Amino acid sequence: MTSLDEFDLPEPPDEDLAPPEDPWAPPLEGLVPAPAPAATPADGNGAGDALALSDELSARIGKVTGTLLSTQIKAIAETQLAELLTPEIYQRIEELSRRRLAAELETQLVAAAHAADAAENPPTTVFGSTEEFVRVRLAPGYRRDVIDNREIRWCPQWWRHEEAISRLEALWRTWEHFRLDATTGMSVWWRDHADHHMSVLMSSDGPFSNCSVQHGHHTPDNAIAPLPTDPAPAGMFPDTREL
Template sequence: MTNDIGRFSTAPAPGETEAAAERQAEEQKPPELVYGSAEEFLHEQLLPTYVRDVDGRTAKWCIEWYFHPEALSRVEALWRAWEHLRLDGATGISVWWRDHADHHMNVLLDPHGPFHKCDMQKHRDPEHLKPQRAPAGWFPDVRLKQS
C-alpha cells in the first residue's frame, strides 16, 4: 500500500515552488491582443472579411467613419468582442459573427443608420439627438447611495 498523504499536503516538493509560481503567473496573464486598436481591427480584419455591396440605397458607409460617435463605439465593441471570443476555439467566432458582427454591421450599414447623410466620397456631420432634461428628482444619482 502506498502512502497517499502527500496528495493532501500543502507543502510543495523542493524545486516546485518556482515552477508553480511561474505557471500561476502565466495563467493570470491576460492574452495578448491581435490588434492594437479598433481602427487596425477594422482595416485588417473586419472590412476584408465583411464584404457587402454598399450602393447608397440598401447600404451606406462613410469614408470618414471615425467622425461618427456611434460608429466609433460599435467598431470598438466589435474589436473587443472579437479579441475575447477568438480565444474560444469551439464556437467563439461563430458567436462573434452572429451576436456582434451581423448585429452591429447591419445597424452601421442601414440606410437610415449613422451614415445616412454620408456617402462613400463625402462625410457629412451627424445630427445628434437633442434630449430635454427630465424634471428634478426623476433620475437620482445612484452613486450617492453607495456610501
C-alpha cells in the same frame, strides 16, 4: 249446548283505569328523557354538511395512512439495504467516494490555477486598436457593395461618428475574446455581434445615412441631429457618485 252465562267470568277492566303496578318495574322518578334526534333541514343542507365532513375526514385518514405506509416502507428498505451492504460493498463505496472527491478537488485546483495564471498573464490582443482591427480585419473580411448599392451605407471616415466608434470597438473586443474559442467562438461572434452591429451601421437610416463612399463624410449641413431630449425633473435621477 252450554251457554256462556253458565260460567263465572270476570268483568272486563275499565278502560279509564290505570293498569296495575308492576312490582318489578323500575321507578320513573329521576329519569332523564332522551334527547330528541337532530332535525334534518328540509333544503338538504344537512346532507351537504355531512358529505363535506366525510370528505375532510377521508382526507385526514388518507394522509395519516400515507404517512404510516411511507414510514413502514422506509423501515423495510433500510432493513433490506442493511442486509445487502456487506463489508465488501461498503469498502467499494468508500473507494468510489474517495475517487470522486479527488477528481472534484483536482478540477477545482486546475480551475483556480488557470484563473490565477490568467490574472497574472492576461492574453495579449491580436490588434492594438479599434482602427487597426477595422482596417486589417473587418474591412477586408466584411465586404459589401457600398458604391452602387444605396441601400447599404458606409462612411470612410467612420471614426467621425461616435456610434460607429462604440460599435466597432465592441466588435474588436468581442472578436479578441471569441477567437480564443476554437470550436464555436467565431460562429457566435459573426451571428451575435458582427451581423448585428454592421447591419445597424450600414442601414439606410443608420449613422452613415448621409454619408457615401463617393462624397465621403457628410457635410455639417446634412449632419444627423442628436435625438431631442428634455431635462428630467430635479431629483428624479440622483447622481450615483454622490450617494
